[in-house]
Amino acid sequence: MxxxxxxxxxxxxxxxxxxxxxxxxxxxxxxxxxxxxxxxxxxxxxxxxxxxxxxxxxxxxxxxxxxxQKVEKEYYAQVDGLISEEAINLLKRGVEIGFDGKKYQTKSCKVFRLDNVPDLPKRSKKIRDDRHGPTSWVSITLNEGKFRQVRKMTSAVGFPTLRLVRIRVGDIYLNSMQxxxxxxxxxxx
The missing domain is CATH 3.30.70.580 (Pseudouridine synthase I, catalytic domain, N-terminal subdomain)
Known part of the structure; x- marks a missing residue:
């Protein structure tokens, strides 16, 4: 079993x-x-x-x-800077990233800016604070999962990921887990 x-x-x-x-x-x-x-x-x-x-x-x-690739995976990404609508639209359509030494075009996916900072447990290692410039949060939902894909995608549109938290796989959510x-x-x- x-x-x-x-x-x-x-x-x-x-x-x-x-x-x-x-x-x-x-x-x-x-x-x-x-x-x-x-x-x-x-x-x-x-x-x-x-x-x-x-x-x-x-x-x-x-x-x-x-x-x-039949199961969606949703991530909350805190990115460096105030992410633009243009960058969000590029992410939605798919962007070119490097994977295994080759260029890879990501599949279209669901992306939106979070209006509020998500209620997540504090990270064990501190992330830089607002003295170093603003940050924003986005939700990115993928059906694929290449190595470091979300980080590579946000960097490709000019907003590097500072913190990445997977909050959902299919219908299973992180919810109040610590x-x-x-x-x-x-x-x-």
Whole structure:
């Protein structure tokens, strides 16, 4: 029987469970958050500097389904500067980013500016403050997930990402989870 978990991945953690090489000895791993079962895997990853909703499973078919681009993933990105309507429209249509040493055109996606700062837990590492210029928040919903895609997309339109939080995968939301929370569930979908 498969086991499934929903976690709030903290900033500074790798989306893996233990070190696979000696260069990573000082890194933080998901395995320190909970006693996960053998064979557990992250469904999609969040890079070390990203945080938020991460699904874990021992079921490879479930992982394949979620990663097959059929399931939406929504992110809140705090970007450097007051993002323009023009930049939002470019993101919606898709932008060219680098991926695996090649140019990649992102698929069209849903993007909108958040009117208010989202109610998220404080990040463990402080983000620069308004003395260094204004920031704004956007919601970006993708059906794909290339390596560091949201960060590359916002940089491509001139508004680098300062903080990135995945808040939704399909119909599963972060809701009131706190950083480091781990919840076991019967199924995801």
């Amino acid at each position: 498969s086991r499934n978990f929903i976690i709030y991945k903290p900033y500074g953690y790798l989306s893996q469970f233990k070190s696979h090489d000696s260069k990573q000895q000082s890194k933080k791993f998901l395995g320190t958050l909970h006693d996960f079962p053998e064979g557990i895997m992250a469904i999609g990853r969040l890079d070390e500097k990203s945080e938020g909703l991460l699904l874990l499973t021992t079921d490879g078919k479930m992982s394949d389904f979620v990663n097959s 950083v480091g929370d781990v919840v076991e569930v019967n199924t995801f979908f």
